[in-house]
Amino acid sequence: MTNHEVEVLAIGAGPSNLALAVALEESGSTGLANNTLILEQYPDVKWQRNLLLPFARSQVSFVKDLVTLRNPQSRFSFLSFLHAKGRLDEFVNLGTFNPFRRELSEYLQWVANNLDHVGIRYNAKGQSVAPRRADDGTVIGWRVTLTNGDTVDTRDLVVGTGRDANVPKEFAHLPADRVIHSTQYSTRIAQYPIDRPVRVVVIGAAQSAAEMFMAVHKDLPLSQPTLIHRSIGLQNYQTSKFVNELFFPSFVNEFHDSPAESRKQILEEIRLTNYAGLAAPFLDETYSMLYEQKLSGSQRSAVRSMTEVLEAREEDGEVVLELRDRRTGKTDTVRCDLVLLGTGYDQRMPAMVRHLAGQVGIEDIAVNRRYRVDLGESTRAGLYLQGFNEATHGISDSLLSVLAHRSHEITTDLLDRRTVSAERSL
Template sequence: MKHRDVELLAIGAGPANLALAVALEELAPARMAADSLVIEQADTVAWQPGMLLPEAQSQVSFLKDLVTLRNPRSRFSFVNYLHSVGRLSQFINMGSLWPYRVEISDYFKWVADSLSRVRLEYSRRCTAVEPLRDAGGTLTGWLTHLADGSTIGSRYLVVGIGRGAYVPEEFAGLPERRVIHSTRYVQRIAELPKTVPYRVVVIGSGQSAAEMFDAVQSDLPGCRPTMVMRSIGLKTYENSKFTNELYYPSAVDDFFGARPEARRQILEEMHITNYSGLNPETLEKLYSTLYLDRLTGKGRLRVVTMNDVTSAREDGDEVVLELTDRRTGEIEELRCDLVLLGTGFEHSMPSLVRGLADALGLERISVNRTYRLDVPGPATAGCYLQGVNEATHGIADSLLSMQAVRAWEITNDILAGRAGGGSDRLAGEPVESTPVPAAAVPVFAG
């Protein structure tokens, strides 16, 4: 068992912590970056690898990359990535703000490979984090345990691991070979024989469900897909320029300072801008596909609306889903071979964060405006949570829109705490800091 110490440890090499690594390199190359480490449990950087479908595009402008909203002149920008791989002219000629998802994933890997000061290590799975206190009870750091038995000590900890895949309890009892969540679609579907005429049921009405419903028709050419949803039908995202203003980094201040009832209203009304909806191109393609299926009399495709899956069981060589019609209460049995879940992610905090909260004796998990975990008592150490703070920081918290500016805010808060050098600042209110100049933070909707 080996132990080592760093000043800052970031768990997870997703876009949130990659943006943080870039911010550390650009804002604190000598003071912090050289003693900062990012660990990733996978053996490479890949963005949503289970849904890296060939034609899938990002729903966010390329200008909302890991750095541009903070520093448009950065060498880590998406534009510089395109230039470095010789594809800038082609991308411009395509005339789209939205890169392909595989391209965004490759950009993230390019950023990871381009880091020169912050270290990044792969195949490092974190199993637990415990707080460290001195004899007087002051929180002085964190001890992170890895699956290989080694430990890492740090003064600052940044958790950016995302939420776990949500598998509704009705499907929890089915064998793994029968159920594929969208987060594992590409890998799992590649393992299946292409000649078997699978009866496939896709659960959900959002973008991931629609993409799987479309993709499985070619990935398993002989299959017969059925899409089941609780909603009245597939619909597009609400994407007006007015609601897109709530994805501005500046909107976080308004949301954080709002009363609880106002926050609930904003989240409820903004739900359709990111969840349970499709981009217009996907919806148009699916409708055309369904229309042609009916026109040619193939009857291969089916969409079932306003139905709940009230139970699921394996019966011999097939899965039996019990569907309850929300309009009539009638129950139908739907038999299939494979279930694809487009059910999104858990609403609860990741288990790693919950375990840390238990170790700290926290009754509730909360963060301040600069994403620092609220801890009781004096502290000279800090823990920051990325991408799990929609309830306090708004709907954009888990999206690419916030990565660049949030990384700046966390970095600045850490640097201010280090400059203060005492427990009062880290345990108290966020340190006020000089805002990013307006000219350096252009704002783009979408």
């Protein structure tokens, strides 16, 4: 067991913290970049690791990569990646702003491999995070303990892990081998036998649910998939070029400066631009698949709209779902072998952040404009949250759209605080 000490420690080598790493490398502060470490629990970098499906595309323009909107000349841009890989001409010829998801994932690993100063430690899963305190009780830093017993001490902690998976209470008590959340799909489905019939129920009406519904036809060739969801029907994201301006990095200032009630209203009105919807081309593909089944006279799949799950239990070697039709109020039972949950993410702060906030006596977790939690003016330590701040920074906070600018703002705050500390010590 060893102890390592750094100035900045970032948990999770996803888009948020890789964008921060690039911003630090390009900030001119080589010293701080050299003293920054990213912890990644897996042996490599992958974006949406368990939904890297062959057909899946990014729903955000490649121009909104880790750096371009902040520094179009950066060597870390998506176009620089394509050039380095020898695919730039062919990608341009595709005529699309939406690359395959697996290509964006490859881009992230390429960025990680080409960092000169910021370090990444792979296979480093955090077991606990705790504040480090001075003799007077003020928080001066953080200690992350890894599952292998190693510890890492830092002054500033940046959490960019993504939200926790949302498993509705109706499914919480099913045996683990009977239910797969979308965050586990590819890994878990690959362990399932492909040589026997299996009745699969997919829960949800958003992109992840529809992607699993499509993918399981091939992944389990003898499966009979049914998609069940509460809404009136699968629908595309409700967006337009005018609405998309609310995803501009410049809109974050306007949103942050608005009264809390106004922010809440905006989020409610804009919700369907990012949640409970599908990309329009994929929606068409899904409908076409179902129509082709009907055309061939072999209806392998089914979609049940306006249906809610009242209860899920295991009984006699099967999963039993008690359902209610929202149109008629009638209930019925569906039996299946496997449940796939496309139910998204818990909208609360991640459990790790909530636990950490409790240790420092914070009840309501909120960040300032530069994404730093208020720990008190006398506190030397910093805690930055990336991707959890929709309530204060807008719906784009969990998306790729603001990565480049957010990383710049956090980097600026890190450097400004060190300048202030240096001046106070004179």
